[in-house]
Amino acid sequence: MPSSPELLILIPLADALVAQLRDNPTLPTVRYAPKGVNWTNDETHSVSIVLTNGSTGLTRAQMQAMPQLKLVSAFGAGVENVDLTAAKELGIAVTHAPGANNATVADHAMALMLAVSRGLHLLDAAVKSGGWESNRAALPTINGKRLGIVGLGNIGEQIARRAAAFDMEVxxxxxxxxxxxPYLYCATPLELAARSDYLILACPGGPATRHLVNRYLLQALGPQAFLINIARGSVVDTAALIEALASKRIAGAALDVVDGEPAIPEAFRTLDNLLLTPHISGRSPEALQAQLKMFEENVMGLQSGHPLQHIVTS
Structure with missing residues (x-):
């Protein structure tokens, strides 16, 4: 068992980012374990800092397996699967990185909305295989359409501002x-869906929003409308979405997140009105460096006794 303090990384990171953390002389020894560790033996006893995210989280039992743990940092804004109650009881600080990737996520949401409505995922392959003239049908445009946004936080507001440039009614x-x-408020998600041509999910994950998008909401959305999810996979009832897409009860969906990711349902592979990206909406070189900087500054703050930034609980 190492005697020096350790930084345990529980989430996948690019090799360059891991190397950057290893090369930082102010950080503890880095252990990169995106596939998990054995929580039942002594190998976690030297861990003083954990880098995780909202999806992977950290449980009470895992915290208790690290008696030297002082800081849990979420590499992003979400902390829905970090046991905040346990962290507070155990005297462990929890921080996150709000705002670091807002612009990147908003850009990706717009890209998904444009791509799925114009069928770009299908047209590229069709044209490359020789189908030029046979694939020039008229396709929906987002200009002037009605956009509904579930969650008008920092990311939702940035999406709304971008949509305004397309003359969308938000x-x-x-x-x-x-x-x-300056946007219309709808009292319920169902009311919002019923008046939307495009519905973007930009809300937090967790129990409060689990399966917020169910078969009733999809029915309210209707056969000319599209669903875009850059929030969390748990917000959407996957079985209901598959049925709605297969029966054309909605026009299409674009998902950057899937419940149970990285595994995807087999039915997804057969749906040509479904566009998928692998949970990358928040990933850009600029966003990753901003998140890394927030994390490194909090580690230095912890070591020097200075107040931490972007703290969730302590």
């Missing part, structure tokens, strides 16, 4: 009305 749903925004 409405939103959140738990509470957002003051001083």
């Amino acid at each position: 409405a939103y749903h959140t738990r509470n009305v957002r003051e001083h925004v």
